[in-house]
Amino acid sequence: MNHKRHPEANLVFMGRVVASYSHEIKNVLAIINETTGLMHDLLTLKKEDLAQQSERFTKSLKDIGDHVQRGQQLSTFLNTLAHAPDKEVNGIDLINSMQTVFALCNRLVRNKSLHLTFHSDQAPLHITTKPVECMHSIFCALEWAMTNSQPGTEIVFSTQAEKKGVRIEVTGWTERNETDEGELFQHLKRLVTTLQGACTINGKVMVITLPKHIDV
Amino acid sequence: MTKILLIDDEQEFTGALAERLELRGYAVQAVDNGEDGLQAIENTPPHIVVLDLKMPGLSGIEVLKRIKAQHPSMPVLLLTGYGSTEEGIKGMQLGAYDYMMKPLNINELISKLQEAVGEQK
Numbered sequence: 001m002n003h004k005r006h007p008e009a010n011l012v013f014m015g016r017v018v019a020s021y022s023h024e025i026k027n028v029l030a031i032i033n034e035t036t037g038l039m040h041d042l043l044t045l046k047k048e049d050l051a052q053q054s055e056r057f058t059k060s061l062k063d064i065g066d067h068v069q070r071g072q073q074l075s076t077f078l079n080t081l082a083h084a085p086d087k088e089v090n091g092i093d094l095i096n097s098m099q100t101v102f103a104l105c106n107r108l109v110r111n112k113s114l115h116l117t118f119h120s121d122q123a124p125l126h127i128t129t130k131p132v133e134c135m136h137s138i139f140c141a142l143e144w145a146m147t148n149s150q151p152g153t154e155i156v157f158s159t160q161a162e163k164k165g166v167r168i169e170v171t172g173w174t175e176r177n178e179t180d181e182g183e184l185f186q187h188l189k190r191l192v193t194t195l196q197g198a199c200t201i202n203g204k205v206m207v208i209t210l211p212k213h214i215d216v
Numbered sequence: 217m218t219k220i221l222l223i224d225d226e227q228e229f230t231g232a233l234a235e236r237l238e239l240r241g242y243a244v245q246a247v248d249n250g251e252d253g254l255q256a257i258e259n260t261p262p263h264i265v266v267l268d269l270k271m272p273g274l275s276g277i278e279v280l281k282r283i284k285a286q287h288p289s290m291p292v293l294l295l296t297g298y299g300s301t302e303e304g305i306k307g308m309q310l311g312a313y314d315y316m317m318k319p320l321n322i323n324e325l326i327s328k329l330q331e332a333v334g335e336q337k
Contacts, residue, residue, distance in 0.1 A: 027297055034228075038232045038235050060232070063232075067228070112272070
């Protein structure tokens with residue numbers, strides 16, 4: 001993504017996350033579609049053959065239930081994202097915002113054969129901030145880490161409550177060009193600055209700090 | 217019996233689809249990534265490959281290019297979860313027989329499989 005050519009970068013971010021969601025929800029629907037189709041096919045079998053299919057029906061019903069739940073969770077996260085622009089500054093649960101971005105971007109992570117882990121020492125973690133820019137920053141940090149990781153890498157996000165705010169650490173990424181932090185990192189720094197926070201790289205750890213309450 | 221190779225990372229999807237195709241008289245092998253798909257083609261060449269475009273590891277487009285390099289006449293039917301048709305068209309330009317959007321209509325899938333394999337025979 002060329003951030004300089006997209007002044008409406010928040011819109012681009014939203015678009016990318018929604019694209020990832022829509023791909024995932026299509027897979028959910030495809031699984032439900034094939035599973036119900038299979039159940040329908042089995043019902044057309046002869047009575048004596050159908051009697052042997054009870055285990056298959058039980059498994060199919062479980063698969064459908066699991067994927068309805070998966071779709072429901074994704075839709076709940078999408079709804080959280082959709083309401084982020086309701087107020088420019090608002091009280092949010094940072095943990096929920098991060099889980100939202102990670103759940104909706106799961107497909108992007110998996111497509112690069114990467115793994116994502118998220119630890120938090122406390123939940124919920126309430127801060128007052130700009131919700132859209134906050135989620136955008138998390139997305140950007142994830143995208144930066146993905147860009148700087150080899151397939152198979154586990155990217156780890158963790159949060160810690162501090163006296164005046166929160167500290168987010170990103171570890172696990174494996175590569176970095178020391179002399180050029182790149183446009184994506186500069187974009188992330190600008191975003192975090194609008195949240196009155198800071199973003200640095202210390203050795204193999206990216207650290208993002210955000211204030212508990214943004215000054216408006 | 218027509219042999220179909222399904223390549224898609226959603227195992228519940230390929231599992232159910234494979235059973236539906238088997239009930240209709242096809243022999244189906246399902247794998248969940250491109251590398252295993254390419255290996256399966258070398259081990260037991262299918263009559264047709266049904267290939268998802270978005271997968272971890274080798275992308276569907278990369279798998280398609282490799283199949284076409286080794287087996288130019290093997291028909292490949294693409295599956296896509298995208299709302300747009302761009303990726304499917306790109307795949308057809310690279311030699312795919314056709315593309316279908318998920319979720320699938322089984323009757324449309326069967327028609328396309330028959331057309332593609334019929335044209336080969």
